[in-house]
Amino acid sequence: MFLKGKTALVTGSTSGIGLAYAKALAAEGAAVMINGFGEADAIETERAALAAASGAAALYDAADMSKPEQIAAMVARCAAELGGPDIVIANAGVQFVSPIEDFPIEKWDQIIAINLSSAFHLTRAAIPGMKAKKWGRLIFTASAHSLVASPFKSAYVSAKHGIAGFTKTAALELATFGITANCISPGYVWTPLVEKQIPDTMKARGMTREQVMNDVLLAGQPTKQFVTVEQVAAMALHLCRDESAQITGSNMSIDGGWTAG
Template structure:
């Protein structure tokens, strides 16, 4: 009999949103059908942006569109597989704000990690962001303003066992973001990473069984012994908290913030 997935600590109360007016701006959010991407799409639309929400999950995008009804901005959805790199680059043309969020995860020891999955992870989480940035920059440069926010992870700053592809992709994304910041600075374009710890998303919940197998522990110990072991704050990050960090980096007050990695890790990297 399969052990039930351990329950995760309940969400924290919602936080007040930072002031943000993106009226007249167009934003693209990848991986927008759920989790962090959905929270970011809703947050930017609530600030008045026209949001292009892309994902390969058509049902999730439909649910997002329904939830976005009545917001000041507009959410337009597009089913897009980011392994189609030409289509990814084209989707980013003409946007003012780019949020590279889409990701996937597999927990396996290096010697057992499937090479095809490693390739797919690097394609979706590093090569696709490069192509999206490449597609977005001409418009941003032409108007002298742009915001690129790359959803990295504490695993872009630290490594963990059994996550070779994810860690490699996130470390690469951190470097790509810094390069975009240096090149974009003369054109009024900022590029930053937001690097959360474990976030309350289906991606995290789905890896509990794999983590248990990889570490040789029962599933009910994964949360305390693996996911939250190194964090000072013993809870998961909420998607809406990550979206607020993304929103801040799009404000006029953040115009001098570029090339950084904003860690939302509950003190993990304080060690």
């Protein structure tokens, strides 16, 4: 358990990739604060399981990632009740699929706020504590869409490109403080976020569900397989190791070869 004594804060972690991050970190002994939306009973079940796995505390915070003041309060609560955070994973994300000319302005603003701006607010609040300890790991869930684009996802692609740039800036600013900043860019991972965008893509492209899955979602992944949440979480764990202290400012692709071409 190489993370015993460390505290991790993971946003968007009540399901999907975020929950996989939390489980992987807890399995290595980290105290964990999870965040996100969902049924209270289901969240409590996951929280209790994380505490049992880590042998350390696990807390849930319902901060809304579109509200900067709630993000700052969540980091302050993490510091007060768990210590840290030593590891911050900005993972919260939403998606909307539409042609640019029809893209609702409120949806653009929401995606930029949750997928990009929340990472800034989270990092800004966490940096002072990390600097004081001279150790920290900042990990951002980007996407293959931080490197390439797809039609009908203008806000999401813009936000994820922004995450890649923010990662580099944070890495340069924090390079002498024992703090690394990296982003992980998965291809298509089978999560609720991906499943929910299938009907919109069917409508936008005039395709069947099977066509969307084979000809859109997996079209760009040469392996023709979805990435698993466990594979993404394993990369995050690797970045938390002391042996990874010189990996900073990197964009780690886990996309079945999608961005290789």
